[in-house]
Amino acid sequence: MALDFVAGCIGGCAGIIAGHPLDTLKVHIQSGRGSALQCTKALLKGGTLSSAYRGVGAPLGGIAAVNAIVFGVYGNTRRALPNPNALSTHAAAGAAAGLMQSFACSPVELIKTRQQLAKPGDGMPSGAWAGARHIVRTGGFRALFRGLGVTIVRDSPALAIYFTSYEAMTRGDQSVMKVFMAGGAAGALSWVVLYPIDVVKSRFQGDVVGKYASAWDCFVQSVRTDGWRSMGRGVGAVTLRAFISNGACFTAVVWTERVWQRMAAEQSVKTFAQTTAMSEAVCENNDRQYDV
Numbered sequence: 001m002a003l004d005f006v007a008g009c010i011g012g013c014a015g016i017i018a019g020h021p022l023d024t025l026k027v028h029i030q031s032g033r034g035s036a037l038q039c040t041k042a043l044l045k046g047g048t049l050s051s052a053y054r055g056v057g058a059p060l061g062g063i064a065a066v067n068a069i070v071f072g073v074y075g076n077t078r079r080a081l082p083n084p085n086a087l088s089t090h091a092a093a094g095a096a097a098g099l100m101q102s103f104a105c106s107p108v109e110l111i112k113t114r115q116q117l118a119k120p121g122d123g124m125p126s127g128a129w130a131g132a133r134h135i136v137r138t139g140g141f142r143a144l145f146r147g148l149g150v151t152i153v154r155d156s157p158a159l160a161i162y163f164t165s166y167e168a169m170t171r172g173d174q175s176v177m178k179v180f181m182a183g184g185a186a187g188a189l190s191w192v193v194l195y196p197i198d199v200v201k202s203r204f205q206g207d208v209v210g211k212y213a214s215a216w217d218c219f220v221q222s223v224r225t226d227g228w229r230s231m232g233r234g235v236g237a238v239t240l241r242a243f244i245s246n247g248a249c250f251t252a253v254v255w256t257e258r259v260w261q262r263m264a265a266e267q268s269v270k271t272f273a274q275t276t277a278m279s280e281a282v283c284e285n286n287d288r289q290y291d292v
């Protein structure tokens, strides 16, 4: 359990760091800032590491909470179901995890999205906590949960697909290359299938002026003004991001598990040696005392 959590956190951080610049590109394309090429050029103009990582604080800071929920709910649901190894069980446990993590993930992504889209002079501070406080101050506590419903609709099926496809691809051999490829493919699949929902979510959460009354209204208005094609815009960026990010994530998870297990094994060898040395000392002492 503790291992799942530590590995999940290290993996999550690796995934975020590897994927954030492409995530920002995705959000810009989704929000209608231009084509993939135009947005890439505009973002590269920023040119610094700090502009590439603007908005990374909230996901990085929130990953512990999000992954505690994801891996906790996923593991416990799996074990509670009658057949923990069936693919359908992985799917059900993934869906449950996706539902529960949305309550943490949605506000985290709201702060991230607002910071990624912020322009100078918007008054949006760059730190994660300052960003949260700004949102609460300007829109009340409820504003922090704008987009919760659409996050649930995206992430329950997404995490079912994610865990089921990863499991199906890694049965048997777990070499680093295979883990990276399977993690990447599972991540990419989980994003591509539900992509239009993510477009609506980014647009809805990025809307600071209250243009959209609800996520549904955001969908209707977006299709009406920007056409159906707007629902697929940015899918290239998201696929690349998801592949790199989730490949890195699962590789770090498996690496952490291996290091942990090796440390645990070394520890038990040490404990065994200590116990043996101790009992030998006791024997010797007895021998001396009783003169045998």
Ligand SMILES: NC(=[NH2+])NCCC[C@H](N)C(=O)O
Binding pocket: 015, 154, 155, 158, 159, 162, 187, 190, 191, 242, 245, 246
């Ligand atoms: N569509 C999803 N939410 N898929 C689950 C993958 C989550 C993973 N942390 C990522 O950001 O890629």
